[in-house]
Amino acid sequence: xxxxxxxxxxxxxxxxxxxxxxxxxLSALPIAQCAVAAGLAWxxxxxxxxxxxxxxxxxxxxxxxxxxxxxxxxxxxxxxxxVSLGVLVGDLLIAWIGSGPWQITVVVxxxxxxxxxxxxxxxxxxxxxxxxxxVATLLPPGDVGGLDRCVDALIGGTxxxxxxxxxxxxxxxxxxREARALLDELAAVLARTGDAxxxxxxxxxxxxxxxxxASQPLIDELRSALRGGQEVTRxxxxxxxxxxxxxxxxxxxxxxxxxxxxxxxxxxxxxxALCDDEPAAPEFADVLGxxxxxxxxxxxxxxxxxxxxxxxxxxxxxxxxxxxxSTAWTPGPSEVVMVAQLRSIALxxxxxxxxxxxxxxxxxxxxxxxx
Numbered sequence: 001x002x003x004x005x006x007x008x009x010x011x012x013x014x015x016x017x018x019x020x021x022x023x024x025x026l027s028a029l030p031i032a033q034c035a036v037a038a039g040l041a042w043x044x045x046x047x048x049x050x051x052x053x054x055x056x057x058x059x060x061x062x063x064x065x066x067x068x069x070x071x072x073x074x075x076x077x078x079x080x081x082x083v084s085l086g087v088l089v090g091d092l093l094i095a096w097i098g099s100g101p102w103q104i105t106v107v108v109x110x111x112x113x114x115x116x117x118x119x120x121x122x123x124x125x126x127x128x129x130x131x132x133x134x135v136a137t138l139l140p141p142g143d144v145g146g147l148d149r150c151v152d153a154l155i156g157g158t159x160x161x162x163x164x165x166x167x168x169x170x171x172x173x174x175x176x177r178e179a180r181a182l183l184d185e186l187a188a189v190l191a192r193t194g195d196a197x198x199x200x201x202x203x204x205x206x207x208x209x210x211x212x213x214a215s216q217p218l219i220d221e222l223r224s225a226l227r228g229g230q231e232v233t234r235x236x237x238x239x240x241x242x243x244x245x246x247x248x249x250x251x252x253x254x255x256x257x258x259x260x261x262x263x264x265x266x267x268x269x270x271x272x273a274l275c276d277d278e279p280a281a282p283e284f285a286d287v288l289g290x291x292x293x294x295x296x297x298x299x300x301x302x303x304x305x306x307x308x309x310x311x312x313x314x315x316x317x318x319x320x321x322x323x324x325x326s327t328a329w330t331p332g333p334s335e336v337v338m339v340a341q342l343r344s345i346a347l348x349x350x351x352x353x354x355x356x357x358x359x360x361x362x363x364x365x366x367x368x369x370x371x
Contacts, residue, residue, distance in 0.1 A: 029169050030065065037061035037163040041156040049151065056083075056149050060156025063123070065164060076157035078124040083153040085118065086111045086131025094136050104136045127153075161235055168236035171229030175249045176302050178222040182256050183302075185215050186263060187295040190345075193267045194288030197280055205271040212264040219260065222253050248308075248354065255352035259295075259345045266341035273334035280335055283325050291318045291342060298349060308353040312363075315349045318342070319364050 038058035045054030064076045089111040097103050111132035115125040131149060189212045196204035229246050233239045273280060298311035322342055343364065350360035 029167070033160075033163050033167055033169070034062045034065045036167065037065055037156075037160045040163065041152075041159040044159060045152050045155050049155065051148050051152060054148070054152045054155070057152040057156040057159075060153045061160040061163075062156075064157045064160035074121075075123060076161060078119070078121050079127055079157055080150070080153050081118070082115060082124040082127025083131045084150050085115050085124075086128040086133075087135055087147065087150055089114060089128070090132040090135030099136055104133065107132045107136045164232070165236040165238075168232055168239050171232040171239055171242050172245050172249070174225040175222070175229050175246065178218070178225045179249060179252060179256065179302055180299050182215070182218045182222050182253075182260070183295055183299040185211070185218055186256065186260050187292040187299070189215070189260070189263045189267060190288050190295065191292035193263075193270050194285040194292065196274065197270055197288070198282060198285035200274060202271060202274040205267065205274050209264065209267040209271050212260065212267050215260050219253075219257050222256070226250055226253055251354070252302075252308075252352040255348040259348035259352070262341045262344045262348065266338050266345070269334045269337045269341070273332070273338075276334075278332045278334050280332065281325060284322075284335065284338065287318060287321050287325060287342065290314075290321060291345065294318055294346075294349065298352065312350060312353050312355070315346050315353075316363055319346045 038061050041057040041061040042054060045051045045057040051057075060076075060079050064079060066075070090107050093107050093110065094103065097106070108129050111128045112125050115128035118124070134149065189208055192208035192211065193205060196202070196208055226246065226249060229249075230243070233243045233246065294311065294314035294317070297314050298308065301308045301311050322339055326339055346364065347357070347360050350363065351357060355363070
């Protein structure tokens with residue numbers, strides 16, 4: 001291996017270690033929650049309830065919390081209902097048909113079928129099947145172990161929610177992180193589309209379009225983080241004041257989603273214009289670069305609660321420059337579409353700063369101040 005190759009490999013390894021360390025740091029509190037909840041669930045089930053081997057109590061606590069902040073309440077409900085269905089169906093059938101290979105087949109199939117009919121959630125169906133197997137293989141007919149398992153599931157889920165309330169994670173941090181990632185991607189798409197128009201490079205426009213089309217996972221992750229943060233504020237009374245911040249981020253997420261959709265249309269039209277060799281005003285590429293800069297300024301304000309208003313003026317400057325530019329030249333068919341999409345993106349960004357639609361439209365239609 002040559003020295004440059006060894007250097008590149010070392011840099012890759014360091015980057016991987018940094019990424020893994022960052023991932024571990026972000027998961028530290030959820031891991032601590034799961035560990036504490038598992039120990040407490042075992043203590044409650046053994047010392048307070050008196051179960052001999054309540055293995056499912058800590059398991060239920062860990063599953064109900066997990067590393068994901070979203071759908072924790074639903075996971076608890078699915079655990080308890082799934083276990084109860086499996087135990088009920090298993091107890092009824094095993095007492096009647098006995099235990100054996102074909103009996104296990106029938107019990108598991110029926111328990112999972114009932115779970116699918118009742119709700120169909122993955123965790124609920126899996127727990128119903130697992131509980132039915134437990135009853136059919138390990139517990140004698142009429143034994144109270146199946147009922148104990150239901151109680152253990154309830155204990156584990158309840159302890160998990162109590163730990164989440166007492167040791168809550170930051171409900172806003174993950175949302176802010178995902179919002180920044182989405183806005184950074186939006187700024188990159190706009191900047192690269194502008195560069196492609198400036199350099200008359202159809203391949204660069206196609207790359208910008210593909211990047212815009214690949215942004216849906218970022219939108220989905222932001223929405224998931226929002227659901228998780230909202231659930232944390234519902235569970236923990238200590239964090240209810242953060243609901244107001246999450247509501248603002250929910251509006252921002254909606255508008256950023258719309259802005260990215262409009263950016264896809266803009267990038268597609270830019271690609272079409274370049275492929276068809278349509279003439280374009282060079283200044284329009286500069287306006288797109290300004291819009292990308294305005295998005296970055298909005299991103300910078302996300303770390304300062306209540307200061308998104310500072311990002312409005314850069315967006316309005318972009319709109320004014322586009323108006324001046326459109327009066328100075330006769331836009332072609334593609335440019336008409338691109339200008340319309342630029343205005344739509346600006347409208348979305350202004351609403352992301354907290355303005356209503358009517359307020360944003362009024363500001364966009366206001367004539368620029370006289371110099």
